[in-house]
Ligand code: HEM
């Protein structure tokens with residue numbers, strides 16, 4: 121019952137079928153469709169001839185250009201290393217002070233150090249390296265583990281309380297929870313610790329501070345020093361400066377003493393190359409250089 | 412509730428018993444899952460299946476002894492499942508788009524998870540993708556395919572139970588999927604996240620769906636099978652194959668939601684993206700092309716521009732797409748020759764894709780005045796344009812050197828949504844606005860102006876979304892590959908995130924437009940249905956369904 125009819129608008133015949141009122145025109149496929157079909161097919165054939173493309177059982181056609189993505193990547197990595205080698209070799213071989221004295225090299229350190237730091241360290245230490253609660257400010261406070269380039273490089277290499285075998289171990293004991301000091305002693309020593317850096321008017325009765333000082337000398341000085349200025353070898357921070365890892369208000373200090381603290385910094389030895397770590401060390405040291 | 416009772420009243424005695432036994436079987440299955448999976452999310456899903464089955468049984472029992480329907484019903488097409496499917500599609504649209512926009516805002520304000528695990532990015536993102544693709548898109552495809560199938564074969568659906576089983580089972584699958592993500596259940600395969608038990612269930616549903624198609628087609632009264640059905644069938648058949656292969660997995664026990672894939676390493680990746688790309692091809696493209704081939708000419712009142720073009724596009728798309736999946740894995744551990752094949756077939760794929768888009772647009776020749784006046788037809792026209800745009804973009808992105816810039820960036824997201832919003836959602840809204848008045852027998856939608864408003868919100872939302880993502884994607888791609896003179900990366904990853912922020916904000920606003928449009932659509936559809944109810948009670952339906960004589964009796 122196929123009855124073809126001519127569509128008035130386009131002038132083409134229909135195929136003669138109708139589905140619930142829908143008809144189809146018998147318009148020939150436009151030339152352009154065949155043209156592009158052939159053009160894209162030619163492109164594809166050419167590509168197959170030139171590039172690796174068809175499987176042949178155990179292997180595949182390698183293509184006339186001998187293009188191989190794996191060796192291309194390896195080659196461009198080598199090439200990039202070669203180009204960077206111009207300055208990276210000098211950073212790797214020269215001493216810290218020699219690099220620091222060379223403004224050109226330091227410019228490159230600042231440039232690549234910024235992205236290295238941003239991609240690896242900023243998540244904890246902040247993009248500006250100013251830290252946050254639980255993560256030390258690397259630009260201002262006195263160093264926990266020492267500020268020499270060698271000490272910083274070692275911190276970065278092994279981390280703190282990390283699984284690395286040489287990891288630095290940082291233990292601020294839970295004096296209160298583990299019943300080494302009483303509640304009152306903890307409060308007194310917290311007051312005392314706060315007074316070390318707080319130059320404001322003394323708000324507490326002097327007797328409390330004196331009692332706190334006694335607790336401090338007995339329990340804390342072995343790590344933090346008699347003067348509270350900290351000891352780099354055990355990673356005990358300076359308590360007399362105004363910058364804090366865990367907060368300098370009374371409540372935070374009390375929490376630190378009661379529950380203890382074990383900061384964790386990952387070890388980077390297996391994640392960043394010697395060169396990258398050296399650049400980062402120089403970068404971190406440079407953060408404090410007044411400019 | 413009355414609606415459900417009406418549906419069951421239409422069932423024959425055998426169909427009521429069949430439904431009862433199916434629901435009983437799923438109830439037992441749910442119970443078994445709940446018991447063996449006690450304490451696991453598997454058990455929670457068992458309880459969900461049990462609850463759904465008990466509600467169904469309850470509804471069945473309430474209407475069990477209603478009088479059997481007269482054979483008069485066989486004189487008209489069976490459109491109740493289509494109506495339900497459209498309502499479900501719109502409900503899923505609102506959910507899926509809302510969650511999509513939430514994800515979009517979450518990328519602007521990372522704290523929008525409210526510290527709850529279920530609201531984290533990794534969980535609500537698949538709720539979005541599953542909600543829109545399977546919930547919205549899938550229900551719309553099932554609903555319209557039943558409609559189109561009957562009209563273009565002049566045969567009624569073979570029975571009244573299996574379409575409802577498909578709809579019920581499919582939505583149960585979607586609910587299991589989405590609730591699973593929120594509990595942390597996932598196979599970590601994109602667009603195939605649901606775990607093994609949900610996957611097996613979907614196979615049962617899907618085979619029933621395909622059987623409905625075949626059983627109707629063999630009873631057709633038209634000598635030829637209309638091209639829309641070719642596309643719908645390719646969609647059903649290929650999705651079944653993809654789904655089964657990609658989801659081959661071994662559960663760790665029959666009391667646990669967790670399973671391990673049968674594939675590993677690069678084979679796993681290739682299987683996944685063979686699936687992933689053909690899900691795009693046969694779910695998001697072929698199915699909706701079927702929709703387009705019916706609703707666009709019907710609404711425009713024009714014959715299809717070229718029968719031949721629709722056939723060569725069909726075979727072109729079916730053949731080329733199968734090879735293209737590896738363009739998702741350029742520059743990875745996947746052997747380079749596989750990438751070459753994926754790339755070249757993607758380039759050739761452009762031709763049948765544009766032939767389809769061109770066929771649609773040329774069909775509108777002689778009806779452009781209608782496009783101007785009728786927002787429903789304009790939805791479909793814009794869909795065809797975006798289909799052309801996103802396939803061009805896709806073929807371009809499939810070229811290895813282009814992909815090295817676009818891959819992993821928001822450019823892909825822009826491409827996805829040019830296709831998803833511009834093509835998939837627009838053609839669906841067009842088809843829904845066309846069918847609601849046909850189905851509920853009203854003169855038109857409740858408000859043509861609201862359709863117009865929805866149209867402009869949808870277009871604005873899509874354009875804002877896509878432009879924002881193009882910008883952000885290209886900036887991102889360039890920032891990631893910019894080196895300083897010294898040979899180190901110039902930007903940190905965080906720098907690129909900071910640069911993305913304004914675009915993420917724009918995208919979220921565009922998405923909000925799109926969501927508001929869909930809400931307006933829901934209101935409009937709701938009011939149209941109410942309008943139909945009122946007029947149906949006042950006057951006997953004066954509009955006839957398809958010409959009665961033209962219809963072949965059901966059984
Ligand atoms: C209100 C409108 C929508 C908004 C705001 C929206 C937002 C989003 C967001 C924020 C993502 C995650 C992107 C990322 O991970 O960076 C996404 C992913 C996705 N959306 Fe949407 N979406 C919307 C509508 C849709 C629709 C209607 C569909 C499909 C029909 C869809 C399909 C997808 C798909 C497939 C992905 C995953 C893309 C990929 O992994 O490459 N979206 N959407």
Ligand code: HEM
Nearest residue numbers: 691695738739757760764802805806808809818827830831
């Ligand atoms: C000629 C047709 C098309 C080709 C050649 C094509 C090609 C591509 C390419 C190259 C990618 C990026 C892969 C990557 O870098 O990771 C992609 C992603 C995608 N495309 Fe298309 N595309 C086409 C049409 C469409 C259409 C019409 C849609 C409809 C919605 C669509 C949806 C998607 C989705 C959802 C993704 C994201 C997959 C993911 O990573 O999650 N594509 N496509």
